[in-house]
Amino acid sequence: MRILKAKDYKEMSEMAADIIGAQVLLKPDAVLGLATGSTPIGTYEELVKRYESGRLDFRKIKTVNLDEYRGLTKDNDQSYYYFMHSHLFDHINIDKANTNVPDGMEPDAIKAGEDYENIISNFGGIDLQLLGLGNNGHIGFNEPCDEFIDKTHVVDLTQSTIEANKRFFASIDEVPKQAYTMGIGSIMRAKRVLMLVSGKGKAQIVKDAFFGPVTPNVPASILQLHNDFILIGDAEALSCL
Numbered sequence: 001m002r003i004l005k006a007k008d009y010k011e012m013s014e015m016a017a018d019i020i021g022a023q024v025l026l027k028p029d030a031v032l033g034l035a036t037g038s039t040p041i042g043t044y045e046e047l048v049k050r051y052e053s054g055r056l057d058f059r060k061i062k063t064v065n066l067d068e069y070r071g072l073t074k075d076n077d078q079s080y081y082y083f084m085h086s087h088l089f090d091h092i093n094i095d096k097a098n099t100n101v102p103d104g105m106e107p108d109a110i111k112a113g114e115d116y117e118n119i120i121s122n123f124g125g126i127d128l129q130l131l132g133l134g135n136n137g138h139i140g141f142n143e144p145c146d147e148f149i150d151k152t153h154v155v156d157l158t159q160s161t162i163e164a165n166k167r168f169f170a171s172i173d174e175v176p177k178q179a180y181t182m183g184i185g186s187i188m189r190a191k192r193v194l195m196l197v198s199g200k201g202k203a204q205i206v207k208d209a210f211f212g213p214v215t216p217n218v219p220a221s222i223l224q225l226h227n228d229f230i231l232i233g234d235a236e237a238l239s240c241l
């Protein structure tokens with residue numbers, strides 16, 4: 001585990017774009033695992049700038065996203081599909097046929113999970129997986145529970161996650177109660193993992209996740225066992241270390 005300290009959110013986003021950009025330069029057909037939430041937005045903005053300035057070419061890049069709310073259509077502006085297109089895919093030269101987000105409208109959860117794992121394996125696995133960190137230590141939508149679940153699956157969102165994400169919805173009642181998420185195994189099989197954390201509100205969970213026990217009660221703690229895990233945090237997020 002390597003911890004890189006950024007002085008602020010902007011520097012964290014630039015450092016993350018440096019690492020993702022290097023992956024794209026070194027392997028133009030790389031498979032990128034992508035994340036949503038507010039934390040990675042600055043990184044996506046930075047990647048778009050570097051594409052627009054001709055420094056990065058996404059033409060052969062393939063992507064798989066961590067998760068998607070169950071029951072939201074692609075045109076719902078709260079879906080992660082919509083988030084990814086509006087924050088990144090619509091602004092770079094990626095082939096959208098090579099971008100993948102779990103199908104939130106697939107009614108058969110087993111099929112949804114199997115189909116998504118097939119996409120990942122047909123790509124040959126993930127070269128670089130970008131992660132944020134939920135306030136309760138979730139990664140993707142792997143919520144605290146009594147086991148690490150291996151593959152892509154359907155999950156009941158905890159009340160704390162619903163509360164944390166209600167800020168994006170008109171009311172808490174509109175926040176979906178379930179999601180499809182890559183599993184802990186899906187994430188851990190990535191060759192390299194890059195997590196971004198920002199803000200004082202994440203300081204305690206960063207300490208619990210990476211300097212506490214490895215436990216499914218704090219899902220991110222599993223990353224202590226990954227052989228190529230990089231954490232970039234701003235000063236506030238790393239202030240308990």
Ligand SMILES: N[C@@H]1[C@@H](O)[C@H](O)[C@@H](COP(=O)(O)O)O[C@@H]1O
Pocket residue numbers: 035036037038039040066067131132133134135138139140141161165
């Ligand atoms: N499913 C996403 C996670 O992938 C993300 O890491 C988390 C933190 O979001 P934020 O970066 O806004 O704190 O929110 C959601 O739960």
